[in-house]
Amino acid sequence: MTNYMFIESRDPFESRDARFVEETATALRRRGHNVTVFLVQNGVLASRDNGRDSYLARLAKAGVTLLADDFSLSERGIQLTDMRQDIRPSSIETLVDALVEENTKAIWH
Amino acid sequence: MSEKILTVALMDPPYESANSTTALRIISAALKKGVHVNVFAYEGAVYLPLKDQAPHANPVKGTSVEEEEHPTTKAFVASLFEIGGPLLVWVNCGLCVDERGAGNAVEGVRRGSPADFLKMAEGSTNTLVIPTK
Numbered sequence: 001m002t003n004y005m006f007i008e009s010r011d012p013f014e015s016r017d018a019r020f021v022e023e024t025a026t027a028l029r030r031r032g033h034n035v036t037v038f039l040v041q042n043g044v045l046a047s048r049d050n051g052r053d054s055y056l057a058r059l060a061k062a063g064v065t066l067l068a069d070d071f072s073l074s075e076r077g078i079q080l081t082d083m084r085q086d087i088r089p090s091s092i093e094t095l096v097d098a099l100v101e102e103n104t105k106a107i108w109h
Numbered sequence: 110m111s112e113k114i115l116t117v118a119l120m121d122p123p124y125e126s127a128n129s130t131t132a133l134r135i136i137s138a139a140l141k142k143g144v145h146v147n148v149f150a151y152e153g154a155v156y157l158p159l160k161d162q163a164p165h166a167n168p169v170k171g172t173s174v175e176e177e178e179h180p181t182t183k184a185f186v187a188s189l190f191e192i193g194g195p196l197l198v199w200v201n202c203g204l205c206v207d208e209r210g211a212g213n214a215v216e217g218v219r220r221g222s223p224a225d226f227l228k229m230a231e232g233s234t235n236t237l238v239i240p241t242k
Contacts, residue, residue, distance in 0.1 A: 041131060092135055
């Protein structure tokens with residue numbers, strides 16, 4: 001089993017290719033791997049609870065862990081109370097810890 | 110592998126994309142944790158440590174250079190060397206540097222080639238490639 005860390009920097013409302021992350025992360029999870037999507041930069045814009053048709057709900061349902069960079073959230077004025085329940089605020093330090101775990105593959109998108 | 114080594118490949122030039130800021134944050138956090146970090150700067154990213162960068166005033170806000178405190182990426186890169194010391198290896202792609210006339214880099218930056226990136230990746234715990242969009 002491999003740990004996969006997707007770092008999603010793109011706003012899914014701007015970039016339809018965010019679908020790449022959804023499809024790949026879900027497929028890897030179905031194959032039994034640990035999969036995390038770390039939202040950063042405009043990627044965190046999808047974390048608002050009142051957003052429609054967020055692909056993040058489908059990822060969470062598939063068993064993918066969802067984290068959002070606290071710095072990026074703060075820059076965009078997204079408070080904890082604004083966020084979907086299935087996403088946890090996280091930090092760049094947590095991302096670094098994950099990146100230097102053995103048997104982890106990192107994919108920036 | 111007990112020693113943790115992270116290799117990061119950068120391609121974005123400074124002042125263009127939030128990718129650069131995030132990359133510098135990742136590198137800084139890793140160095141503070143005692144992780145060895147290799148950076149391979151390719152294409153426009155070789156401008157990140159360019160010593161010729163100068164902070165500027167803001168005529169829209171009417172602020173001076175001192176008041177504006179405009180952050181430059183050369184200062185960020187220099188601070189990474191202060192934080193990490195020998196933990197940080199920063200290699201600028203030599204051909205990319207020559208094409209762009211970007212040879213005047215801050216102290217600590219080395220010149221290399223994509224072959225260095227391969228060696229870095231082979232010897233690392235993990236490699237993060239941050240492409241341009």
